[in-house]
Amino acid sequence: MDDSLRQKARKARAEVCAGVLRGAALMELLSSLPFHERDDWADELLGVEGPPPDVPPPRGSVPYLPCGVAEVLSMTRDIPVRADDVVVDLGSGLGRVVILAHLLTGARAHGVEIQEPLVHTARAHCNTLGLPLVSFEHANAAEIELDGSIFFLYAPFNGEMLIAALRNLEAVARRRAIVLATVGLEFRDVPWLRPRKTSSVSLALYDSRVSGVPHRD
Numbered sequence: 324m325d326d327s328l329r330q331k332a333r334k335a336r337a338e339v340c341a342g343v344l345r346g347a348a349l350m351e352l353l354s355s356l357p358f359h360e361r362d363d364w365a366d367e368l369l370g371v372e373g374p375p376p377d378v379p380p381p382r383g384s385v386p387y388l389p390c391g392v393a394e395v396l397s398m399t400r401d402i403p404v405r406a407d408d409v410v411v412d413l414g415s416g417l418g419r420v421v422i423l424a425h426l427l428t429g430a431r432a433h434g435v436e437i438q439e440p441l442v443h444t445a446r447a448h449c450n451t452l453g454l455p456l457v458s459f460e461h462a463n464a465a466e467i468e469l470d471g472s473i474f475f476l477y478a479p480f481n482g483e484m485l486i487a488a489l490r491n492l493e494a495v496a497r498r499r500a501i502v503l504a505t506v507g508l509e510f511r512d513v514p515w516l517r518p519r520k521t522s523s524v525s526l527a528l529y530d531s532r533v534s535g536v537p538h539r540d
């Protein structure tokens with residue numbers, strides 16, 4: 324990244340910390356950056372450095388790799404994410420998706436991550452930025468009771484773990500309408516999920532459809 328972009332990121336970081344750069348203004352700023360610089364720029368903004376080494380993941384878990392800022396922007400615009408949503412990233416890594424989703428929309432946002440060092444680092448980023456509506460939990464997302472209105476999954480796991488997590492998501496959908504936003508993961512044959520169109524080839528969106536549960540407005 325060249326110096327002028329780095330300076331721009333540092334200025335934006337100061338404004339985020341001061342609570343003045345949020346929502347549409349941040350969306351516009353991120354969208355205005357050269358496409359190939361957005362991810363590094365966002366890391367500079369959030370104070371994210373290289374991740375600690377992956378701890379050996381359990382069978383079925385995918386190691387840490389952050390999804391692109393482009394998919395986060397598409398998710399927030401296409402759903403669209405509202406301030407009264409609760410966004411949950413299953414396999415939240417260093418927290419890029421969770422923190423950006425909150426800053427862009429005002430929604431409460433929560434990350435669930437199986438690798439404890441990543442959880443500690445994500446919490447540290449979040450504390451430095453001063454974001455009380457963002458939280459991180461060290462847990463296996465396939466083994467906990469979930470709650471939220473929007474669930475993001477960047478191919479965090481497969482096999483039995485994915486089946487168990489889908490069961491937990493269906494349990495949420497029996498209480499309230501939810502949206503699943505996925506990258507690198509498709510749910511074609513899940514009877515309680517309906518795919519919808521997105522503006523991005525790499526992002527898939529699904530609405531829950533459970534009889535007796537009102538649809539999302």
Ligand SMILES: C[S@@+](CC[C@H](N)C(=O)[O-])C[C@H]1O[C@@H](n2cnc3c(N)ncnc32)[C@H](O)[C@@H]1O
Nearest residue numbers: 384387388389390414415416436437463464479
């Ligand atoms: C491909 S990375 C995505 C990271 C993050 N969502 C992002 O886009 O920046 C997948 C993440 O899922 C985590 N993970 C894998 N299995 C998990 C599980 N069962 N429960 C919670 N996290 C898990 C990995 O440790 C890794 O950080």
